[in-house]
Amino acid sequence: MKVIILAGGMGTRLPEYTEVMPKPMVRIGGIPILIHIMNLYLRYGHKNFYVALGYKSEIVKKYFKNFQKYDQSFKYKIKGKSCLITLSYTGKKTLTGGRLKKMKKFVNKNENFMFTYGDGISSVNISQLVKFHKKHNKMVTVTAVRPPARFGEISLKKNKVMFFKEKPQVSQSWINGGFFVSKYDFFKLIKGNATILEKQPLESVTQKKQLYAFKHKGFWKCMDTKRDKDVLESIYKRNKFKLS
Numbered sequence: 744m745k746v747i748i749l750a751g752g753m754g755t756r757l758p759e760y761t762e763v764m765p766k767p768m769v770r771i772g773g774i775p776i777l778i779h780i781m782n783l784y785l786r787y788g789h790k791n792f793y794v795a796l797g798y799k800s801e802i803v804k805k806y807f808k809n810f811q812k813y814d815q816s817f818k819y820k821i822k823g824k825s826c827l828i829t830l831s832y833t834g835k836k837t838l839t840g841g842r843l844k845k846m847k848k849f850v851n852k853n854e855n856f857m858f859t860y861g862d863g864i865s866s867v868n869i870s871q872l873v874k875f876h877k878k879h880n881k882m883v884t885v886t887a888v889r890p891p892a893r894f895g896e897i898s899l900k901k902n903k904v905m906f907f908k909e910k911p912q913v914s915q916s917w918i919n920g921g922f923f924v925s926k927y928d929f930f931k932l933i934k935g936n937a938t939i940l941e942k943q944p945l946e947s948v949t950q951k952k953q954l955y956a957f958k959h960k961g962f963w964k965c966m967d968t969k970r971d972k973d974v975l976e977s978i979y980k981r982n983k984f985k986l987s
Contacts, residue, residue, distance in 0.1 A: 744791075744873065744924075745854070746784050747846045749940075750777060750861035751797025751833050759969050765799045767861030768806065769972060772979040775806065776966055779864055781828075782821050787869035789857070790826040791816075793849045795833045795842045803830060814848075840938030847930045859921045864975065866962040867922050875902075875957045876924035882953035883929050883945070888920030888963040897956055904954040907945045917956065920963050 754766030761769070767777035781792055796803055804810050807828060809817045816829045833845040843858060850856045855876065857869075867886055876884040879902065887897050897917045898905040907919070919941065932944045948954045966972050 744789055745793060745850060745856045746781075746789050746791065747793045747795060747843065747849070747856060747858040748777065748780060748861050749795050749839055749842050749858065750803065751795050751800070751835070751837065751842055752839070752861075753798045753835075754862070756968050757966070757972065760972070761798075763799075764802045765796075765861075766966070767794075768799075768802050769966065771864075771966075771972070771975045776864065776975075777803070777861055778821055780859065780861065781826065782824075783865065783867075784857070784869055785821055785824045785826060789869065790824075791829075792826060793829045793831060793846055794861075795846050796830055797833055797835045797837055797842065800830070800832055834936060837936045838938060839940035840933045840942075840944050841936035843940055844930055844933040844935070844938070847927075850927055850930075852927045855924055855926055858923050858925065860965075862967065863921045863963070863965045865920060865922060865959065865964070867920070867957075867959045869922075872922060872957045872959075873924055876955075879955045881955050882926050882951070883948050884924040884955050884957050885945070886920040886922035886959050887917040887956040888959050889917060899956055899958075902955050902958070903952065904949050904956050907941070907949045907954065917958070920959060921965075922957075922959075 750767040754761035757766055768775045810830060811817055813830055813832050816827045819826055819828050833842045897907055897919060899917055932947050964975055966975055
């Protein structure tokens with residue numbers, strides 16, 4: 744299954760690093776968080792990565808030395824595991840929904856695909872996530888996690904998402920942890936470059952009762968601020984979990 748990684752945002756809350764590089768290239772344990780994310784999917788046999796670039800995309804291009812040109816796949820190895828990577832420029836100011844929609848050209852109409860953000864690390868079992876998505880056969884599956892409330896809040900009734908709200912002031916028990924699985928039809932709910940994925944598209948699919956949540960109770964951490972980066976670095980050094 745193809746994996747789209749949204750890696751083009753400006754990372755304004757991490758200026759200590761993002762003034763000179765895009766957030767997905769900030770390193771944990773000497774390795775860009777983008778590579779850690781790819782390695783998670785590789786563990787479960789998913790080898791085709793489509794990276795949606797924007798802000799400081801040239802830094803990502805330089806990292807992958809066998810990069811040829813945008814929208815052209817190239818071979819790469821992560822911890823000895825082979826994969827195919829395609830870098831696609833989706834605009835410096837394009838928002839998350841618009842960025843995802845620009846990756847539609849890489850997805851076949853009759854296939855499911857996965858997508859995630861370029862700044863979150865987790866121990867989520869990708870195989871179980873995909874199995875769950877195929878079993879309920881709805882349009883979109885979101886991974887729901889339980890850290891402090893700073894992200895999209897999800898209200899659940901069993902596994903059905905009752906509402907999706909981006910970055911609420913007061914959180915309930917489950918929030919948006921990224922790591923989505925989706926049908927091609929989800930692209931139709933995204934209007935254009937200025938669309939925020941976490942607002943109209945996900946709220947709309949929820950209203951249609953086509954958004955389900957895969958509950959992940961294990962490790963999850965988003966690198967949103969310098970403090971988050973420092974916490975991840977500390978966890979990595981203590982070998983409390985394996986990022987790669």
